[in-house]
Amino acid sequence: MNHLAHLFLSQSDLNLMVGNYIADHVKGKKINTFSPEIQQGILMHRGIDQFTDEHPIVQKSKERLYPKYRKYAAVLVDMFYDHVLAKNWANYSPIPLETFTQSVYRALLAKEPLFPKSAKLMFEHMTRFDWLFHYSTIEGMQKALNGLSRRATFVSRMEEANSDLQHDFILYEKEFEEFFPQLIEYANTWTKAYD
Template identity: 25%
Template sequence: MSLIGNLLGDFMKGVELHTLYPEIREGLDNHRKVDALTDQHPEVVNLKPLFQAHTRRFAGVAIDIYFDYLLCKHWDSFYERPLAEFIKQTYALLDNSRHLVPGETMRFALRRMTTQDWFSAYRDEDIIFKVIERAVSRIRYRNQFIDSIRDIEQNRLVIEDAFLALYPALMTLAEQNPRHACA
């Protein structure tokens, strides 16, 4: 169940934390630790100046989404279990645990995640750019953050190098509590 909290960390806004099962709460806490480590990691901090001034405020979110693509791309470098197997097992867990998740927003996110096969889609860079576009469209004020896609396209290799330097630190964090490990 910890995996549920990890995966739904971005959908937990407004959820009463005391309503979560302890294992889901642990996963959410882990998600937040991963986000904090990522945001503060020197490799990621050094990426933000690569973004244009008007996209820099959104750079962290765009980088985080692009890192999902890079994880899929480099999965075999980090894990023995094939990505397709991990995805299949994760979807089964999510489907079987949906009733444990409080709030219709989170249950809806779970359904969409599995029925639309988000994790497999993240292997496609074009899909990741569409995910960024959707994230930008949910911002309630007028912005030009969509240009962050161009920033990523122009700096792909530097961003990929930063991910490859960061991910082992994230794995070490996960190893400190094996229940949170990805694979």
């Protein structure tokens, strides 16, 4: 899953949310430099990623993209699912998307001094360009895909993926709607264990 889903799934606790946000920027033993609560959020993020990557519904989404995007298919599915979540936000939260995203930015900003350098830089871009809210639009997705493509180590063609998203949107939406309730249930096992 991508940023919006991770933050949605960990919103019950600020430390879990911080851990979920910074997890991709924390490698190896560096996890031990954070409080136990933030470590739990990092582990939750990794658990969510593993659950997602191994899920048969997600595999179906990836298979559709694999012939064109190869190893970047998984990244694109994460992005596409965030787009579906943002577009259908009212199905999952009583709080409007814009209210949620602004609240998340404010909450994370209070903990920004704890972020690894790369997470700080990304957070600056995320808030300046309001990534989380703009995942709901095709234009916002195009900007995000352009950025991913620029940062990719190899030629990825991810900047072309918006056309795939639009062409097969109904399929991605259906797969997300089948998968996400299961992911919410999985994430709840982490939040309950944390309580």
